[in-house]
Structure formats: structure tokens, C-alpha cells
Amino acid sequence: MDLLNKNQGLFLALYRLVIGLLFACHGAATLFDVLGGPQGQAPGFGQWPQWWAAVIQLLGGALVLLGLAARAAAVICSGTMAYAYFVVHQPQALFPIENGGEKAALFCWGFLLVAVLGPGRWALSTLLTPSRPLAHERR
Secondary structure, eight states: OHHHHHTHHHHHHHHHHHHHHHHHHHHHHHHHSOTTOOSSSOOOTTOTTHHHHHHHHHHHHHHHHHTSSHHHHHHHHHHHHHHHIIIIITTTOSSHHHHTOHHHHHHHHHHHHHHHHOSOTTSHHHHHOTTSOOGGGOO
16 A cells, blocks of 8 residues: 555556556547548547537647646546536436447546646656645655
């Protein structure tokens, strides 16, 4: 348990990197027909809401991955996935396992966690502003 507590910042950074990368890859697949292509039909340029959601996925995921404006990006990504869940999936059935909304629900809650906890010490924004002490170091 001591190992986990000592490396909590490292695990937060790894979590942020993975969730940001997965989300950015999802957006890139939809926008650029790479990595297996879009799930379903590719949206046309500017098509609401699919194209805009893919842009948010790509840019928001990249910002979270890098740790630049990660909290703001995570809030937007979380909100996008909440919208996707409640508008697209939830009308089909109540539970995510029934309506195919597992990814939307997991991304929504995952990004909410990043928004609450912050990007951690190994974020690019932390490296660019090293004079500002982290919250847990001020205690």
C-alpha cells in the first residue's frame, strides 16, 4: 500500500495519459478515417453533433494527454460524453449495458475525475509553471 501512496502522482499521470490518448484516437478515427475508421458513418464537415464531437474528442483528448488546460478540457470532454449518453444512448434503455453507452459513461466519469483531481505533477502545464506549488505540497 505504501508503494501505491508514494506513487499516486505517477498513477494519476498514467491515467490522464491513457484516457486522453484513447479519446484523441477516437476523434482522429472519426475525422480522418484512421485507426480503423469511424464507428458508423463518418460525419460531414461541420455536421452537428457528430463532427463537432469528434473535434472535441481529438483536441480535448490531446490537451488532457499533454496536461495543458487539462481541467477545462476534461470538463468539456466529460460534458460531451454526458450529452452523448443522455441524447443518443439513454433513450434506448436505462442501463449502459443495454443501450451501448458504456464508452460514453466511462469517458464521462473518467474525464470528470481528471477535472476534479487535476492533471498532476507530470503535466505540461505544471512543467511550464514550476513556481506554483501543487495543492498537496501546500499542506
